[in-house]
Amino acid sequence: MSEPPAPHKPAIDRLLAVMARLRDPQDGCPWDVAQTFETIAPYTIEEAYEVHDAIERGDRAALCDELGDLLLQVVFHARMAEEEGSFDFNDVAAAIERKMLDRHPHVFAATTYDTPRAQKLGWEAIKAQERAAKGEKGVLDGVPPALPALLRAWKLQRRAARVGFDWPTVEPVLAKVREELDELEAELTGTVDKTRVEEELGDLLFSIVNLARHLDVEPETALRRGNAKFERRFRQVEAEVAEAGASLSACSLEQLEGAWQNAKSREAPTSTETKGDRQG
Numbered sequence: 001m002s003e004p005p006a007p008h009k010p011a012i013d014r015l016l017a018v019m020a021r022l023r024d025p026q027d028g029c030p031w032d033v034a035q036t037f038e039t040i041a042p043y044t045i046e047e048a049y050e051v052h053d054a055i056e057r058g059d060r061a062a063l064c065d066e067l068g069d070l071l072l073q074v075v076f077h078a079r080m081a082e083e084e085g086s087f088d089f090n091d092v093a094a095a096i097e098r099k100m101l102d103r104h105p106h107v108f109a110a111t112t113y114d115t116p117r118a119q120k121l122g123w124e125a126i127k128a129q130e131r132a133a134k135g136e137k138g139v140l141d142g143v144p145p146a147l148p149a150l151l152r153a154w155k156l157q158r159r160a161a162r163v164g165f166d167w168p169t170v171e172p173v174l175a176k177v178r179e180e181l182d183e184l185e186a187e188l189t190g191t192v193d194k195t196r197v198e199e200e201l202g203d204l205l206f207s208i209v210n211l212a213r214h215l216d217v218e219p220e221t222a223l224r225r226g227n228a229k230f231e232r233r234f235r236q237v238e239a240e241v242a243e244a245g246a247s248l249s250a251c252s253l254e255q256l257e258g259a260w261q262n263a264k265s266r267e268a269p270t271s272t273e274t275k276g277d278r279q280g
Contacts, residue, residue: 015071015072015075016075016079016089019032019072019075019076019079020079023079023080023083032076035076035080036080037077037080040073040076040077040080043073044070044073044077047066047069047070047072047073048070050066050069050070051063051066051067051069051070053066054066056224074089074092075089078091078092099130102126102130103123103126103127105122105126106119106122124162139159139160139162139163140156140159140160143155143156143159148220149205150205150209150219150220150223151219151220153205153206153209153210153219154209154212154213154218154219154220157209157210157213158213161213167214169214170211170214170215173207173210173211173214174211176207176210177204177207177208177211179207180200180203180204180206180207181204183200183203183204184197184200184201184203184204187200232263233260233263233264233267234260234263236259236262236263236266237256237259237260237263240259240262240263241255241256241259
């Protein structure tokens with residue numbers, strides 16, 4: 001068994017040495033050695049979400065821990081790339097350093113932006129040059145298909161808006177949401193075609209993401225908070241039913257609705273909540 005990395009070295013160097021040791025074909029960890037970019041990718045995504053969760057909870061100790069887990073994912077991918085001769089961790093760090101220098105000429109060069117809008121336009125121009133250098137010609141090129149659908153819809157719409165393909169105000173966006181809802185309702189009359197229902201529901205969701213964008217609300221954040229609200233209130237419903245000596249499955253819808261309203265009444269009301277809305 002080899003000795004651990006020398007403590008006098010910088011922490012990042014020690015971490016890189018730990019990963020190299022874990023990936024050693026002869027004396028490393030069999031699980032780590034067996035991993036590939038594809039098998040590790042889901043863990044990378046999971047760790048990013050756990051970082052987000054720690055931030056949402058305001059838990060700085062957890063955030064430090066989760067950032068370490070996310071950094072490990074970067075180190076893991078970089079080590080596998082180094083083994084196949086593609087790049088290494090230093091290349092990763094150098095690439096993002098170069099990108100930050102290039103994207104901030106008003107900080108690291110002589111460029112001056114007179115207004116926040118001018119800075120935003122400058123940023124977009126630099127990113128457009130980066131995409132062109134990668135061979136991306138279309139406006140929507142470079143939006144990864146693997147992104148969660150909600151996030152990808154938001155990014156696709158933002159890209160299209162950059163070239164003027166957008167409504168100037170929120171009113172027509174609201175009208176589009178109502179139009180898509182009407183079309184979905186029409187598909188639910190008579191013989192239901194599941195494929196058509198799925199298509200119309202997708203259009204409705206896409207239009208709601210567009211509404212979020214126009215309201216300057218990140219849809220993923222809004223839905224996460226909606227999920228949290230529903231979970232919090234449903235757990236209160238469970239507690240109330242259990243305290244009464246009953247079970248959820250034995251309760252009528254009216255009883256569950258009453259417990260839901262009780263849960264809502266215990267929270268500070270917001271201007272957007274309406275009576276009888278079980279979904280929060």
